[in-house]
Amino acid sequence: MRYLVLLTLLSCVGERQKSEVKRVVSLAPSLTEMVFFLGAQNRLVGVTTFCDYPPEAKKITKIGDFSNPNLERIVALKPDLVLAALPEQRRIVAELSKMGISVFTSHPKTIDAIIDEMDSLAHLFGLPFPEDSLKKLIYPLPNFDRKPKVYIELAADPIITVGHPSYLNDLIIKSGGINIFASVEVEFPVVSWEEVVRADPDLILIFHNQRCEERLGWKELTAVKNGMVFSGLNEDVFLRPGPRIFIALSELRRIIEGCVPRL
Amino acid sequence: MRAKVIVPLLGILSLIYIFLLPNPPSPVILKIRIFRLLLAIYTGVTLSVFGLFLQGALNNPLVEPYTLGIASGAALGVSIGILVGSALSINILAFLGAVTAATLVFFLARLSGRLLREGLILAGIIISFFASGVVFLLLVLNGRELHEIIYLLMGYLGRVPTRSSYLHLSLSSLIAGVSLFYIFFTTKALDIIATGYESAHSLGINVNRLLTRGFIIISLNVGLLVTQVGVIGFVGLIVPHLARLLVGDHHRPAFYASMFIGIGFILIADLLSRSLTTIELPVGVITSIFGAPFFIYLMIRR
Numbered sequence: 001m002r003y004l005v006l007l008t009l010l011s012c013v014g015e016r017q018k019s020e021v022k023r024v025v026s027l028a029p030s031l032t033e034m035v036f037f038l039g040a041q042n043r044l045v046g047v048t049t050f051c052d053y054p055p056e057a058k059k060i061t062k063i064g065d066f067s068n069p070n071l072e073r074i075v076a077l078k079p080d081l082v083l084a085a086l087p088e089q090r091r092i093v094a095e096l097s098k099m100g101i102s103v104f105t106s107h108p109k110t111i112d113a114i115i116d117e118m119d120s121l122a123h124l125f126g127l128p129f130p131e132d133s134l135k136k137l138i139y140p141l142p143n144f145d146r147k148p149k150v151y152i153e154l155a156a157d158p159i160i161t162v163g164h165p166s167y168l169n170d171l172i173i174k175s176g177g178i179n180i181f182a183s184v185e186v187e188f189p190v191v192s193w194e195e196v197v198r199a200d201p202d203l204i205l206i207f208h209n210q211r212c213e214e215r216l217g218w219k220e221l222t223a224v225k226n227g228m229v230f231s232g233l234n235e236d237v238f239l240r241p242g243p244r245i246f247i248a249l250s251e252l253r254r255i256i257e258g259c260v261p262r263l
Numbered sequence: 264m265r266a267k268v269i270v271p272l273l274g275i276l277s278l279i280y281i282f283l284l285p286n287p288p289s290p291v292i293l294k295i296r297i298f299r300l301l302l303a304i305y306t307g308v309t310l311s312v313f314g315l316f317l318q319g320a321l322n323n324p325l326v327e328p329y330t331l332g333i334a335s336g337a338a339l340g341v342s343i344g345i346l347v348g349s350a351l352s353i354n355i356l357a358f359l360g361a362v363t364a365a366t367l368v369f370f371l372a373r374l375s376g377r378l379l380r381e382g383l384i385l386a387g388i389i390i391s392f393f394a395s396g397v398v399f400l401l402l403v404l405n406g407r408e409l410h411e412i413i414y415l416l417m418g419y420l421g422r423v424p425t426r427s428s429y430l431h432l433s434l435s436s437l438i439a440g441v442s443l444f445y446i447f448f449t450t451k452a453l454d455i456i457a458t459g460y461e462s463a464h465s466l467g468i469n470v471n472r473l474l475t476r477g478f479i480i481i482s483l484n485v486g487l488l489v490t491q492v493g494v495i496g497f498v499g500l501i502v503p504h505l506a507r508l509l510v511g512d513h514h515r516p517a518f519y520a521s522m523f524i525g526i527g528f529i530l531i532a533d534l535l536s537r538s539l540t541t542i543e544l545p546v547g548v549i550t551s552i553f554g555a556p557f558f559i560y561l562m563i564r565r
Contacts, residue, residue, distance in 0.1 A: 158414045189542040193423040194295045214425035217291040
């Protein structure tokens, strides 16, 4: 609940607070997926051009893309709740709040936080939420004697990886591995190739389509020697902090289970 | 005498760069770090010497490949090249971008009627901002990460080295070597230009030809440089001034001094850029923080 910033209207419209939200605009694919997951898709009146899952989301009115949601189009849809992602959409959140429109902001830093956010949304929609069964997908955590060192590369030039505050760091932990950049207190830090080589990961996940084989020191990496480099994973599943993170979780667990015997 | 001090100092600095900071390397890391050292040396030398040449040939203490917009023009070429694809086209487009920027800057400066003074800087800033803006727009429209754009426009020595980047660096160092040779032989002419264009003309120096050749050479080299490290500002401004402070106004000793100080300056800037925070900052962040106050100092002193 602590991630919920519900900016309420003044007392004169306090009555409306009690009723459920009816017209929702989502400004992020992960949030659109959450609404569909909760079964509240018929209340979605606007989404972004990036919202392509599930396929029905493509049919909903577009309000711009994730980086440039169009304020006028959002307001024109007369939403009683707008769902936005932080930190990217800080600006538009401020604009909307100034206009007195309720905003729900999402910025999960763990998988449990993703569940909490969906729980909060379910409350706002007045819908039931299967919190316990989702928690069961996470716990108990896999426990290996030696945890594989995992490296996630989001971009190649410069190299961007995931640090401690990112939900992807938590995804690695909950899959039984350790993030080689877990000590960095930046969500998506730029790091040097040298630091990656020094950390010598056991498992590498690549989320871009640039070639890596030519890099100096690539062939010497443990992960490369053991064939533990994965580059064809579904980006949307891993990189959207929404309900499909549980697919990512089970996929990464399977990969890590395959990695552990080689350590 | 001074060389006896500078050269060992640079040696020590290079050893610190390779072996000590941020931490001692393994053999594989050594390979990566040596590449970064060579890239830094190439960057420091070319930017500093071209800065010296431009300041001398234009008789203007505020010019360098960055303030003249040449580097940003090259970056625009690079970003078009990134979208087009092949490595060769990136280099060619970077060169074309640099040449176009240089030409436009001169054209604009001439329009303003103050060709060799603030007009040049003003034009350089205009072109620089324009080119950077177009770089942003082009890359964002094509779905590129903001990080990529910032590290291109702020300069970064830590791009992942591959086998082809060694080839790239060797070839561009070769071209830079030949170009430095040319600039070395212009140093006498630069000394004469320092006494005024009138006297240079009367002594038979073809200033226009010198400038044209110099600009083509610098555009070519800055194009190759920006393709590898992005736009690094103020190195070409600060270093020649420090060099002249150290060895006097004659261009030949200043040429040597610029080379050495350029190496030292960029190595220190890069060490700072990678050790100040937990993430790798673009090296241009550091050079700009040093460069801007220095630029102001030069402006006030005149």
